Amino acid sequence: MLASIVLGLVAGTIYGLLAVGIVLIYKGSRVLNFAQGEIGTFSLYVTSILSTQMHAPYLVAAAGAVITAGLIGFLFELLVVRRMGGASRLTVTIATVGLLTLLISLEFMRFGPAPQPVPSPVEGVGPVIAGVYISPSQELSVVIILLLGAALTIFLRYTDFGLAVMATAQDATAVRLMGIPLSRVTAFTWTTGCAVAAVAALLISPTIGIGVAPNFMGLLFVSALAAALVGGLTSLPGAFVGGLVIGVIEGLSFQAGSVVTAVPGFKEIAIFAVILAVLLFRPQGLLGKEA
């Protein structure tokens, strides 16, 4: 029980990170980026190519992934989202589904359905917490996410540009009047939001340990989406807390699933149930404001 909770919290930090990326983009341009997860997958392929084919050290390969993801976000915002200016949110959201399809089909075309190897940052056996082995890569992931979270918080709270980013969701005109171009804010949210997806993908990959296959991040993206929803879709801290909540629920449901073997996929049922419950009882999320 306690073990599931600890493992759930560890995974939850990663969901939280991915959810923060989703919310960042949503706050900046009111669009749910359904390609978020697949951008993470795609950048893992970059890591895989860099390390297995070009024998680059892990840090270089990982940096390649993050840069790729950020670049995809930046370009998509520049070439698609920005040009759709007056279009409805529905059409912009469909465009992100287009990006998702493009990435998945490119992956299938180049590599097929078989998983490709992705290197691990660290090897070895980690400490035992509450009766669970926490692997060094999981430890590292928690540390990196906490550092990233702190950096992002400081940036958004204490720099003018960060404050402008936060204000955009509430009043885009006011931000423009403050002399900060809105286009710079949205470029930032898309770049950062997508780069964060690559970090999340890199951090989860050693734990799953099968390498990378098309739609590798699909299910994780749904968990992160649920986390963002739990947090209220517009709250960054809410998204992170939502990630932890989803992680723990998943951990517990995984344990329950190992008991009730007649029903496979307990985890997926749990996430679906969480989304259903949020929509039914608290559509504004735990930390979101009443719409």
Add this chain to the structure above:
Amino acid sequence: MLTPRRTNVLLVAFLAAVLPPLTYRLMPAWFPSSFWLLLGYAAVFAAAALSLNLLMGYAGQISLGHAALLGIGAFTSGLITSKLGQSMAVGIPAAALAGGLVALLVGLPALRLKGLYLAIITLSLGYMMVNSIFRMSIFAGGSAGVEMPRRIAGDLLLNNHADYLAMSLVVLLGIWLVDSNVTRSKLGRAFAAIREDEAVAQAFGINVSRYKLMAFVLSGAIAGLAGALYGHLSFSVSADTFSFEKISLPLVIMVVVGGLGSRVGVAVAAFFFMLFPQLPVLNNLHGWDLVIGAFLLMYTVARHPGGFTEMIAEARDRRRKRALAKAAQPGQDEDIEEKGAIPKLPSLPRPSGLAERPQVAGANLLEVEDVRVAFGGLRAVDGASLEVPRGQIVGLIGPNGAGKSTLFNAISGLVRPDSGVVRFLGQEIQDLAPHARAERGIARTFQNIGLAKSLTVRQNLLLAQHIVAGYNPVQALGFTRKTARVEAELLERADQALAALDFERFAHEPLRNLSHGQQRIVEIGCALVTAPELIMLDEPSAGMSPGAAENLALRLRDLRDELGRTVLLIEHNVPLVLDVCDYIYVLNYGSVLAHGSTAMIARQPEVIGAYFGEEVVA
């Protein structure tokens, strides 16, 4: 009765049922079994794409989990035909039922809310189905999947692909007919209004959540049907058949590239995407087809949100407009702007579908008592009270931000007051949804035109009659005699209104192509077409030339004197207000600053002060 439409349908059904089996048997060497199998997949995907189009193209709601709905249908029909040994005639309808039921359960929580929640929950549904339900041994035969025999009855199986295609095509035709009944009835119009703007749809008296749910359930039922067809076509299915990337995503591509909301475009796109990669010339596409599809998808949404169908329509439109511009007499279309001529408002008979309204004693049609509406800390309406006597024109004036429009919203139901009472025809209505208030006889216009801008003028006039379209959704889907009769009646009223407004030449023009003043007239026409008791006009003279505004006064008096309507009017044009109103309320900071007969209000200096935003010295 054999109408031309019915004759055509029967002819197409006959061809669909006869041509494939006949061709196969006459020329098996030219059209081998594999050819018919391929066409079978295309037909099934066309059915599935039509299902998604109904939801996304008509109602503007995204589903990213259509694979799950197809899967539910397939497994349901598989269970019934293999384990229970029943015919497809049982299995396939059951599949539609199952698809509709799942859509109902999922849509119920998601579609009450405005936004992209349906996309989120259907995405999650897709993963849950594939990883859990479709792998359960009781329902789906574990990871091995289920057999899907093409059983007609007993041991009679439809194993020939050409014969099966004939059956699929007949089913596809049935879906096509239902779909076309949606678009030519109030269902399709309601979906279109919701897609355009949910607030506008509500003001038209459409129960937005219910219609969104209806679209999803209908879409789910068709998807279930398509799933069953797909399963029987492949003889067996397993969980992996219904993955996100194999079904849900390609369907989105087909619908968007084919043209959101275009039946023909979507069906053609489905056949194209299924058949094109199979062309022998392109033998080794290696997945390029999906890459191209994805690019096309992004290109279409970014450049031509209406898909290829719209690109074709746009080209045709440009030609038509050039022809129109040549034919039009100069100045004809600028009547309102230049000459200030506002057409006489239509006097229409009471629609037959209208429910009886209570005849109350007492002179007041509308009573508002101490209504309060706050947005966060801002008290937009702060204890406002007013009375609107039957048969009068009552004005509501006040500076910008005084809470006039918010009070209108509280009366028409777009915002729910925090406290206070709104009484209409003697009954408290403050807790009713906007559509219920519209049914009771409150019609309104909006400051920035509350019409569906991409629909034509005539469609807007039909939409405005939503609440008097007295047939139910099932009758709409079947397009029964009653539906046909009511629709004919609605059309007649719309055309009467168009004729009265002298707007016949704009009948098929999208509303956004009209000038602001013209749109305003259409909006008032829409408000009148359901014979409401109370008409609430929010700044009708905004955007009109001074000449037109003067004419507007004439028309407003007609409303009262000739049509016997009661009017509540928000207006910034003070001369107009003083000219037409019987009684005036002055609103400031959300409460009534003064009220009285027009003559009395005109004499009060603090009213003028509030109006021009100066401090009032008491």
